[in-house]
Structure formats: C-alpha cells, structure tokens
Amino acid sequence: ETGVTQSPTHLIKTRGQQVTLRCSSQSGHNTVSWYQQALGQGPQFIFQYYREEENGRGNFPPRFSGLQFPNYSSELNVNALELDDSALYLCASSLQGARYGYTFGSGTRLTVV
C-alpha cells in the first residue's frame, strides 16, 4: 500500500508567478485535502476534493485553486504568488466520511522571493 506522495519537495518562485503542486493519494482513498502550514503555525485547511468536485474551502482567496483527477490524484494551483504564500503545502488523502485516518504527504516547501 503506497502512501501519499507530493511533488516537488522544494520549489522557489518569484512574486507574481504561478505554481502547480501535485499529490498522489493513498491507494483506496477517494478524497484529497490541501493544507498550508506557515512557519511556526499549524496546518490551515485550504480546500477538499471529492469525486473531482471541490467539497469545502477554507479562508483562502480564489487565486488558490485545485483539481482532482479520476484516479483521485490532485493538483493545487496558486496564481499571482505573494511573499506570504511561502509555506509548507501538505496534501492529505482519506476515505470520504471517515472521521479519522487522514494520511498526509511529506509536503512541498514553497519559497516565494
């Protein structure tokens, strides 16, 4: 059973650019959630995808968008990058309706300069 894999592991972008982060969910999981973890903070919920539809969103602007594919993998896209977008981006997969059992990936460290 494979876990959640994220790519790339590290990324440096310039303010104003766009970035795409990728996530492959754990085998058998049909729901993907994305979290942003700023330095010294806990992970903050960005949004969740189930059956290729957005299924809940946190307090993030529309320039944060996502996709889920039929194989349940997912992408997080961020447009018009700002310095404050520098953070660790975590992907978590789960079975829809499960109140536990989120499996997190190791994250993508994004630095915006």
Add this chain to the structure above:
Amino acid sequence: DQQVKQNSPSLSVQEGRISILNCDYTNSMFDYFLWYKKYPAEGPTFLISISSIKDKNEDGRFTVFLNKSAKHLSLHIVPSQPGDSAVYFCAASAANFGNEKLTFGTGTRLTIIP
C-alpha cells in the same frame, strides 16, 4: 480567531517519565479530536483520536483525555521515549457530511531528554 489552541510551544521531559500535552478549543461544534505527530521533513502522522461521546481513549503508551465542559483535551505519553521527540498537533473536526475539515492548533515541540 484560533479555535484550537496549544499554549505550550515546547516541552522537555526526562526519558521514562510522563509527557502531558494540552489543547484547548473554543468551538462547541467540534465533536471529534485527533493528535498528530510530526517529524522534520515529514508530513503529520495520525497518533490517536477521541470522539466527544467519550472522555478517554487509550492506545498503548498514548492516552487522550477529553473534558467537554472545559473544552480541553490532553495527550499523555507514558513512559516517554527518545523517539517521541517531535512536534505534536492537536486537531478538531465538526460533523459535516462531505467535508471533514481539520482545524489544527499551532503545535507543541516535545523533547525527550535521555
């Protein structure tokens, strides 16, 4: 508005002793609570959880206690081992069909002293 709070950024405990990590929450809609452990360069790993219908859940060396009236939960690790050194996050969720969003605290860095 920080709905889940971990007021101790760090904690040091002697190996073999008990580690107690605390967490407070403000949203009374939360009905399920989880603890995650995070090592550097890895994602959070699920440790233990508790439903609001219980006041205690135990799994080996780890026990979580929930005090609903005080909106407080704690994680007890006994005996503490060097491998327990990590950042521990408390998280909470509210029953909301189709969206199991987790609200995390800011974490407590636990250091076990050999």
